Amino acid sequence: MKSPKLDFDTPLVTVDIAIFSVIEGALAVLLVKRPDAPEEPFPNHWALPGGFIDLDQDADLLACARRKLKEKTGLASPYLEQLGAWGGNKRDPRGWSVTQVYFSLLSADGLELRAGANAADVKWARIEQNETGVDDRLAFDHKTLLAAAVQRLRGKVEYTSLPAFLLPEEFTLSELQRVYEIVLGRPVEKSAFRKRVGDAGLVEKVPRQRLSANRPAQLYRLKKRAAPIYFPRTFSPRG
Amino acid sequence: MKSPKLDFDTPLVTVDIAIFSVIEGALAVLLVKRPDAPEEPFPNHWALPGGFIDLDQDADLLACARRKLKEKTGLASPYLEQLGAWGGNKRDPRGWSVTQVYFSLLSADGLELRAGANAADVKWARIEQNETGVDDRLAFDHKTLLAAAVQRLRGKVEYTSLPAFLLPEEFTLSELQRVYEIVLGRPVEKSAFRKRVGDAGLVEKVPRQRLSANRPAQLYRLKKRAAPIYFPRTFSPRG
DNA sequence: GAAATAGTGTCTGTAAGACATTATATT
DNA sequence: AATATAATGTCTTACAGACACTATTTC
Numbered sequence: 001m002k003s004p005k006l007d008f009d010t011p012l013v014t015v016d017i018a019i020f021s022v023i024e025g026a027l028a029v030l031l032v033k034r035p036d037a038p039e040e041p042f043p044n045h046w047a048l049p050g051g052f053i054d055l056d057q058d059a060d061l062l063a064c065a066r067r068k069l070k071e072k073t074g075l076a077s078p079y080l081e082q083l084g085a086w087g088g089n090k091r092d093p094r095g096w097s098v099t100q101v102y103f104s105l106l107s108a109d110g111l112e113l114r115a116g117a118n119a120a121d122v123k124w125a126r127i128e129q130n131e132t133g134v135d136d137r138l139a140f141d142h143k144t145l146l147a148a149a150v151q152r153l154r155g156k157v158e159y160t161s162l163p164a165f166l167l168p169e170e171f172t173l174s175e176l177q178r179v180y181e182i183v184l185g186r187p188v189e190k191s192a193f194r195k196r197v198g199d200a201g202l203v204e205k206v207p208r209q210r211l212s213a214n215r216p217a218q219l220y221r222l223k224k225r226a227a228p229i230y231f232p233r234t235f236s237p238r239g
Numbered sequence: 240m241k242s243p244k245l246d247f248d249t250p251l252v253t254v255d256i257a258i259f260s261v262i263e264g265a266l267a268v269l270l271v272k273r274p275d276a277p278e279e280p281f282p283n284h285w286a287l288p289g290g291f292i293d294l295d296q297d298a299d300l301l302a303c304a305r306r307k308l309k310e311k312t313g314l315a316s317p318y319l320e321q322l323g324a325w326g327g328n329k330r331d332p333r334g335w336s337v338t339q340v341y342f343s344l345l346s347a348d349g350l351e352l353r354a355g356a357n358a359a360d361v362k363w364a365r366i367e368q369n370e371t372g373v374d375d376r377l378a379f380d381h382k383t384l385l386a387a388a389v390q391r392l393r394g395k396v397e398y399t400s401l402p403a404f405l406l407p408e409e410f411t412l413s414e415l416q417r418v419y420e421i422v423l424g425r426p427v428e429k430s431a432f433r434k435r436v437g438d439a440g441l442v443e444k445v446p447r448q449r450l451s452a453n454r455p456a457q458l459y460r461l462k463k464r465a466a467p468i469y470f471p472r473t474f475s476p477r478g
Numbered sequence: 479g480a481a482a483t484a485g486t487g488t489c490t491g492t493a494a495g496a497c498a499t500t501a502t503a504t505t
Numbered sequence: 506a507a508t509a510t511a512a513t514g515t516c517t518t519a520c521a522g523a524c525a526c527t528a529t530t531t532c
Binding site: 174 | 508510512513514515
């Protein structure tokens with residue numbers, strides 16, 4: 001990896017994505033299985049989806065992350081945010097490497113996972129409420145990357161509208177509250193929750209209701225699908 | 240930059256740092272002048288200090304940032320935080336490049352700036368209260384990087400103890416309040432400020448006073464120099 | 479004692495937590 | 506009518522903002 005012009009080595013550069021959703025009432029992250037080939041690092045280990053930047057195809061880092069996201073989920077524009085970078089001489093046996101980590105939130109409703117060219121398998125792995133990781137042993141330093149992503153998500157949930165991106169386009173306030181509770185790992189008081197969501201101007205009614213064996217619930221959607229909303233205070237309960 | 244093992248190109252990788260301090264009552268950022276040599280990109284332009292990773296010398300990204308910080312300021316451990324990464328095929332005329340941007344806060348008291356090997360000159364550039372940048376035209380996309388760093392700093396000041404890292408080790412509460420006002424660009428109410436700082440357990444008294452032509456002020460220092468403190472609410476004034 | 483800044487106290491407004499109450503559908 | 510969940514109302518608590526007031530030094 002020596003540069004002919006610059007006469008010094010540059011590290012390997014990858015982009016990895018922590019893709020979160022809510023599956024069967026729990027927070028889950030998308031994992032891909034690394035190839036079986038013995039010349040590959042961490043063969044057969046589960047890992048966050050990602051890989052090298054394609055200097056011809058990717059105009060910038062975000063485009064690279066979007067491409068990888070689309071390869072795995074088929075979705076073009078779920079919520080996508082840069083988390084941070086991890087780089088050093090120890091994290092990849094092939095040498096000094098840097099990975100740009102993104103995290104994405106999406107609704108798994110009707111989603112078909114796709115195995116990529118370099119991934120034999122794909123799955124959703126559950127993240128328990130008091131944990132920051134999954135049961136599987138992950139490749140590289142992906143345990144660290146995932147823990148950072150989970151912490152960022154849990155932290156921002158306290159004061160932003162991020163969990164709304166884990167739901168399909170239309171949802172009831174009870175469903176939204178439930179997602180907050182799943183991500184936070186603790187119950188949220190209904191009245192306070194609704195006041196907050198209402199005051200923040202986060203959602204708007206759609207002229208439909210969710211029917212069930214009891215009183216039907218009003219359906220809502222996000223006013224702006226693009227940007228998260230910041231609340232003036234956190235959800236922190238009384239000490 | 241083709242990898243012999245992996246058979247594809249990797250981008251150039253740099254680390255840049257936005258080093259902030261308070262100089263003459265205003266927020267300021269440290270800039271270095273790029274070399275005069277015509278083969279260099281942006282000759283003679285001011286830029287954020289930074290440069291390529293030294294794969295032999297730097298164990299990881301943070302170590303690389305610390306090395307560059309020490310080269311310019313002589314300081315070993317001021318506040319240093321990862322801001323984000325910018326990468327693409329347009330930002331450097333030499334090709335696809337990624338820069339890892341850090342930001343640092345330090346007290347300029349008694350600091351001697353040092354010109355680095357690749358920088359003919361060093362200076363503090365003032366950032367006006369309603370601006371996110373400096374008067375000089377900066378090299379590469381450093382205007383964008385600097386604006387992001389300033390916004391992150393201003394944003395976090397609303398709910399963290401970050402400005403304390405812009406002061407020398409011992410300071411009075413009035414001095415601390417003044418730094419908050421400089422970074423926020425608006426006055427802060429004294430009583431509320433002191434209650435907040437007190438409740439957060441941010442500082443502790445040292446047995447000394449700052450003497451002047453009036454009532455002397457109690458000197459304080461941070462309880463923990465390492466980590467910033469998060470306040471439960473922001474400083475936002477009433478709307 | 480005048481000046482100047484340090485430091486404290488009190489009142490108010492806003493938003494969240496706790497908890498009770500009302501509303502509206504199905505079976 | 507019973508049941509289940511949706512939606513709202515009221516009371517309390519915590520903390521920030523506004524502003525007045527007291528304290529302690531130098532000149």
